[in-house]
Amino acid sequence: MIRKIYMGLFVGAMALTMGCEQEFLETVPTNAISEETAYSTPDNIDLVLNGLHRMMYGQNQLTGGSSSRSGESHFIPMLDAVGGSIIHSSPGNGWMTADLQWQSHISSNATTGFNLWFQRYHFVTVSSAIINKVAGSDFPVTPQLNNILGQAHAYRAWSYLRLVTTFSKGYLIGNPATDPGVPLLLQEGVPYEGGPRGTVQEVYDQMYIDIDKAIAYLGEASPAADKSHLSLNAAYGIKARIALSRGDWMVAAENAALARNDYPLLDEAGWLSGFNTVDLSEVIWGGRVIDTQTNFYQSYFYYVAFAFNGSQNRGNPKLISKELYDRLPVTDYRTKGWLPLAPNTNPSASNDQGGSAETDPNYTSQDAFIAARDAIRAEYGATSGHNTHPYMNVKFKQKNPGTIDPDDVIYMRSAEMVLIEAEARAMLADVSGAQDALAILGNKRDSAFDKSVFSTKELLMEEIKWQRRVELWGEGFSYHDNIRWDEGLDQSNSGAASVLYQDGFMQAKPSVNDDWIFKIPQQEIDANPFISESDQN
Structure with a gap:
């Protein structure tokens, strides 16, 4: 991993983000506290987690990174630009043009790929620090401590899912036992020398370990304080996503059903209200944007609304x-x-x-x-x-349109979970089960929906793919969906202009086209003694 991992915690009245370099802990500014203090009590560790919650969407200031890529606020629309879902009507001011043209992610020097790697490994390292510090402590087991450990394991599983499905060949289209994955780094501490690329299979094995621990801890935890925190339902949802990407269809179906429990689908008024608040009934997990921590011109709604x-x-x-x-x-x-x-x-x-x-x-x-x-x-x-x-x-509509006011960022909805269950049951050739799952969404959105029309696995999958592309438009799923389904890009009838889209207008399917894999950042290759140019995608 890139050597500079930052463990300090900026605090004011509350923790807002993570920021200080480990090597500078002895000279931290007055608005920061040391790593030792940050992990000294469960209450302090909660502040560390709050920093991660903010960094999920915020304009973070990790030293060595670029603040121009503000976590999921940037990566969600970026992945739909690369995946061909969000169609740009003109070059605009140039933001994401290189992404939709398939220039950015195939460059090892691109800022977007670097920040995605850099920020997600920051989450891995902080999560590992929490897990390991608690393991070495004598904290009493309480619902609060279980909540802390559950969230830390869930964040680490989610971060590795983001990394391995983006910087490695898709599990279902490659050979996971031998395909290079990403470095598995589960320890924290100086000198942060990084590690070699594990196999895709090894990374998935660790994700399952982490998400199962998260579910176990969160099942005995205090309730999530807010939807920006990782709840038991969110952990089930992460496991459903992991299983879907690996083809563990029954695991995906079962966990998706658990994830959406108590999160009813939106009605027409709710769906058309703009997707600008985590308070919507469907939202399982999302960033509640704090006014003082907004991104303004780096916000999610800047790209999509x-x-x-x-x-x-x-x-x-x-x-x-x-x-x-x-x-x-x-x-x-x-x-x-x-x-x-x-x-x-x-x-x-x-x-x-x-x-x-x-x-x-x-x-x-x-x-x-x-x-x-x-x-x-x-x-x-x-x-x-x-x-x-x-x-x-x-x-997507702002609460206060025509302004640059902040709005929330949604990471997981129950509609996605319904579609995961439907896809998984279709892939299991459980036609009636897939029909029933699909009807949960279809009946809610379309007054004339008839599940019986989709009477075969093939018809079900065609409908499920279409439903995902419509229902989840703009929510960051198209890139990874295309990899899982092994489908290329063809924008001929989309309304996209070939003069703007260039290489992103048409691409062969991922199983025969390694350009679907993001390049490892050059900074990682230069800094990590366990990775060389020969390890590049």
Whole structure:
């Protein structure tokens, strides 16, 4: 692992983030406390965990990293850019253009890949420190201590899932027993020299150990204080994701069902409310953004919300694939999450149809073109500088549109768990079980949904894939879904412009195309004596 691992804890009235280098602990600033103090009591360790909760979405200041990649606020939309789900309508201000063009993740010097590796290994190291410090302590076993250990093991399992499924070949399309995974680092302490790449199988084995321990601890723990904390349900959800990516279908189905228990699916009003708060009934795990800790122009909503008042959105509203949207039946209220007939108002739109009714094939009158634009701006709270575009997203809405105010970041919803259960049961050839699971979501979203239509494994999987792409649009799943399903990219009928997308317009499937694997950061190869250029993906 990159040598600089940071164990200090910035504190004010409460812990906000992690930040001090271990080698500088003797000269920490007055607003930091030492590692020894940070792990000296369960209450202090809770503050360490609070730092991780904030770092999940926040504009962190890990020395040696780039604050321009703010955790899941950045990585969720980035993974959908690489995975081809979030369609960009123009270059905008350039954010994520290299990702959607398949230039960034195949470069060992790219900032995005470095930060994903760097930040997730920070979570691994802090989690390991908590686990090991508690093991070496004489703390009494209490519900609070079980909560601490459960969250630490869950964070480590989740972090390794993020790492191994991104920087290694997919479990289902490779040979996990021999394919190189990522370094397994379970100890903390100087000199942080890193380690060799374990196999994909070894990493998965450790993830199962960690998530099973998390579930055991959290089952005897005090309840999660907030949805930003890892709860027992969230741990079941992480296990379901691990199992799904490995093809452990029954484990995936069972844990997905456990994860969604007590998190009812949204109704129409809830689904159309904007996905801007973790208080929605479906949200199992998410970042409750604290106003003083917001990212502003690095926030999740900066990348995905139409009316966010930033240059990324004003000129570049994000689109759903035309081919995907056009399959939505009129009886499905999710049709209201995107605007297929929004006027193409940006003269710089990449499809060369923007600017006026003369170039937009959906309009023959400039008056109607302008009226439609103004009506959308008014309804969704956009400013006069916001452009519109056919198939633009209004699924994500700010609580205070037209501003840069913060909104929450959702990591896990019960709808995802329903779809995991449906997919797993379909892969088990349990047709009736998969139909029943799929109907839980289908009946909620579409008044005319009929599960009996999907009478074979093949028909079920086609529907489940489509449902995931619609339901979870913009939530960061498409890249890993494509790897699991061994499906390439073909944006020919999506509405994406080949001149903008370049190499990201079409890519062969992952089993024959190693460009789906992120490059290991060059900084890691240079710093880790156990990894050389020959270990590069």
